[in-house]
Amino acid sequence: MRVLGIDPGLRNLGWGIIDVAGSKLSHVANGICHSAPGVGLEGSPGGDSGDLARRLLSLHAQLTDVLRQYAPDAAAVENTFVNKDAVATLKLGQARGIALLVPAQFGLTVGEYAPNAVKKTVVGVGHADKGQVDHMVRVQLPGVKIAGPDAADALAIAICHAHHLQSAGRLQAAMKRAVG
Template sequence: MKIIGIDPGLRNMGWGVIAVDGPRLRHVANGIIHSEAGELGPRLVVLYRGLCAVIAEHAPTAAAVEQTFVNKDAVGTLKLGQARGIALLAPAEAGIEIGEYAPNAVKKSVVGVGHAAKEQIQHMVRFMLPGVELAGPDAADALAIAICHAHHLQGRALRIKIST
């Protein structure tokens, strides 16, 4: 199974693909899709086309997207929500099932605490995916989201196995 994790962002949308083989996780690829400042519509097109290209290249079988947290800047939150819409649309259009996770759930799954710093997330991603070269913090976050989804799917499979 291949999982793509997506860290939605209007300026920088992080993505990371991992392969899952039972309890083993392996890094496949990661990167950041950048959109320049300017009109919102063209920026969303850049994000959408970039994410579609990543999905076409790596053919993930599952996707995971971080949920948006609401901050004090309502306009910023709305714009981030539109980028998150792209992060949901591209895999959905490809027929990929999507899991959604709160930022604290991702941090707790990867680091062990829900309020971990970015540096802690990067450290644990490097530990869990030996040899990974991170394209940046947004890509590290995306890989953490993919790892969180893998743990969730493994837990669900174990619960199903136990109940049968």
């Protein structure tokens, strides 16, 4: 099974793809979709909604290319957290909408995970920092070259989703044995 993890962001949308064979995880690819810098941001030149729409369209096109190229079987996205800057939270939510939409357009069901759940699965601690997440991704995917912190987070999301899918599969198998 091939799993895509997505770390949503308006400037940098991280993505990571792993293959899962039983309990073995292997790295396939990772990267970062960048939207045009300084476009559609509060206080920047051209910060109107048309520029924001172009940034979202750019993220959509780039993420669509990733799915076309790597054909994942499953996808997962990190939930956004609400911070004190309501405008930034809203814009992040719009980028998250792209992260949910593109896999859905490819017929994939999209898992959603809180940041603490991802960290707990990958690191063992729900309040791990980015350095710890990066380190544990490298431990679980030996030899991986990570494109940046957003890609490391996306790979962590993919790993988290793979573990949850495996657990759900084991539960379903146990239920079939119990009933059948």
